[in-house]
Amino acid sequence: MKLEELGEFGFIDRLSGRVRKGPGVVLGIGDDAAILAPAVEQVTLATADMLVEGVHFDLALSDPHTLGRKSLAVNLSDLAAMGAHPRHALLSLAIPPTLPVEFLDDFTRGFLSLAGEFNVTLVGGDTCASKGGLVISVTALGEQHPDMVVRRSTACSGDLVLVTGSLGDSSLGLELLMQGFRSGRAVERHLDPLPRVEAGIRLAEAGLATSMIDVSDGLLADLTHILDLSGVGARLDLARLPFSEECRHHASAAGRDPFALPLAGGEDYELLFTALPEREAEVRSALAACGVPVTVIGEITAVGGLSLTDPGGKPYHPERLGYNHFGAIRDA
Amino acid sequence: MKLEELGEFGFIDRLSGRVRKGPGVVLGIGDDAAILAPAVEQVTLATADMLVEGVHFDLALSDPHTLGRKSLAVNLSDLAAMGAHPRHALLSLAIPPTLPVEFLDDFTRGFLSLAGEFNVTLVGGDTCASKGGLVISVTALGEQHPDMVVRRSTACSGDLVLVTGSLGDSSLGLELLMQGFRSGRAVERHLDPLPRVEAGIRLAEAGLATSMIDVSDGLLADLTHILDLSGVGARLDLARLPFSEECRHHASAAGRDPFALPLAGGEDYELLFTALPEREAEVRSALAACGVPVTVIGEITAVGGLSLTDPGGKPYHPERLGYNHFGAIRDA
Secondary structure (H helix, E strand, O other): OEHHHHOHHHHHHHHHOOOOOOOOEEEOEOEOOEEEOOOOOOEEEEEEEEEEEOOOEOOOOOOHHHHHHHHHHHHHHHHHHHOOEEEEEEEEEEEOOOOEHHHHHHHHHHHHHHHHHOOOEEEEEEEEEOOOOOEEEEEEEEEEOOOOOOOOOOOOOOOEEEEEOOOOHHHHHHHHHHOOOOOOHHHHHHHOOOOOHHHHHHHHHOOOOOEEEEOOOOHHHHHHHHHHHHOOEEEEEHHHOOOOHHHHHHHHHOOOOOOHHHHHOOOOOOEEEEEOHHHHHHHHHHHHOOOOOEEEEEEEEOOOEEEEEOOOOOEEOOOEEEEEOOOEEEEO | OEHHHHOHHHHHHHHHOOOOOOOOEEEOEOEOOEEEOOOOOOEEEEEEEEEEEOOOEOOOOOOHHHHHHHHHHHHHHHHHHHOOEEEEEEEEEEEOOOOEHHHHHHHHHHHHHHHHHOOOEEEEEEEEEOOOOOEEEEEEEEEEOOOOOOOOOOOOOOOEEEEEOOOOHHHHHHHHHHOOOOOOHHHHHHHOOOOOHHHHHHHHHOOOOOEEEEOOOOHHHHHHHHHHHHOOEEEEEHHHOOOOHHHHHHHHHOOOOOOHHHHHOOOOOOEEEEEOHHHHHHHHHHHHOOOOOEEEEEEEEOOOEEEEEOOOOOEEOOOEEEEEOOOEEEEO
16 A cells, blocks of 8 residues: 555554553644653653665665664664653654555554663654655653763763773674675664663663763764863773674775774764773673673873774774764764 | 855754753753753643655745744644643754755754744754755644643534634745745745744633644644544534635635635644633633734534535535645545
């Protein structure tokens, strides 16, 4: 069935019939606006991300179900980086009129499956026709006690720089997809990233992270946001950089710098944060409790700028910092 | 200057430098998420609308400044229809990389000018490249006491049906634009609609509206939402329908049904609401206090469905109900 047969309101009815109402939702989809009841003594965290066909995704390379999941995941990753509990989402879609309803059904099922895993309620949005490709716009709302929220701007000289999980797999996955591969760990990490929601909340609520961001543009680009906003610098030790054997193997096979993807690849959706050195053990135990690996990769310095040391102890100069829309490649 | 020279982060810096921080904003643009402090004993109202080039607007027919205003206005109109005080907005843009930065500057100035008029703070969003035309996605957040919020689903048999302002001008304006006209009242109402924010708040806070919606898809389509959700019907008297002399004149000159645009044209962004007959005088005085005209156009009936009476007292059957994305024309 084509969307033009089902119609806008038919699609919204189908969608809203599948939504489970979570905490804080007084009224969900179906009125001019959703009615949400904020919890007592909590602030609201609000973030928005857009995914554009041909820019962020290629319908030939990603199935609708995982695309639906990823559309929400990238937003929940932003909430995780503030240490917030995700609560609500709004989903707006500009849809090519010939897109099959089955595609949209799978897409929304994927979106709602991730929403269910994180107890997020879809409370509103918009659907309209697109003259170009599919455009997905999501707003996510979360909550946290005001004293627990973690910002980018609060790193201090002497803090450790840490990162969860491993870096570079997502951009490797994209390369593999473009080479024709359709499965494997790296491909899955690119198509279906899992936001580090519980890790972010644990770090925030135990007061362990002194600053935090999610790795979406690439480690160096995202660390630069923390440094610029905090007015500090950092030293990173590339020997400690966590990246997969697969990542190392592919770089070696292609005769490429093994640090290029982990440093600048982007879309890892890991948490990059700073912490006091004397609390490192607490950080490790908090994250071990939710099964999330963590690695110290450097430290914050009073002197501005970013200095990188390669495994041989020599200064390392990256070719690029990360992804920047419109500016193509950001030079280091 | 092209956007690719300024870059994504340059654009965001320019934009955030122009934002004035209103009430309830702990942290605005610049982190993974905005931090918003909800007011005590208020619920949050959340709504989202998308505007797509070639579908909702044509860059040849609308200047960037008014397009920026309209992008926010259509969202504030949804908050007005709930009786909410608008507070915050998130703006996501998928931008053709060759679009001049001057266009985006004018667009955001327009957006922020309307935001300033309604004390709304732009707190976040996203900017990315588009492979097609410009896509604008806005989420607006508002507040109101939970007992004051007005829904679509609460109209009762015997209530009056009322509408603010006049209907049909916006769709007439679109027709005139397509015929080459670039100014005049109807054209302005189409390009730069003013949301009925104060009227919505007054009706809500005085407990005068028993149900409410904004007229975006067309009077009949939007009234149908109220009727369906409230489980009631309505009788409308077309002789009472408020529409401009210009609208009447154009229909007459074209030999067209004068009621077609006011009933189904859409994008009027007036408030359509119901009220108890014994409170009509209070409604009139509340709206007169903010300079908003109001007209009783019919009444709610226990029997479902919508019956229209023409000025001669005969049953009237509309050709179409209103605009529906994907479904093209919704038949009556």
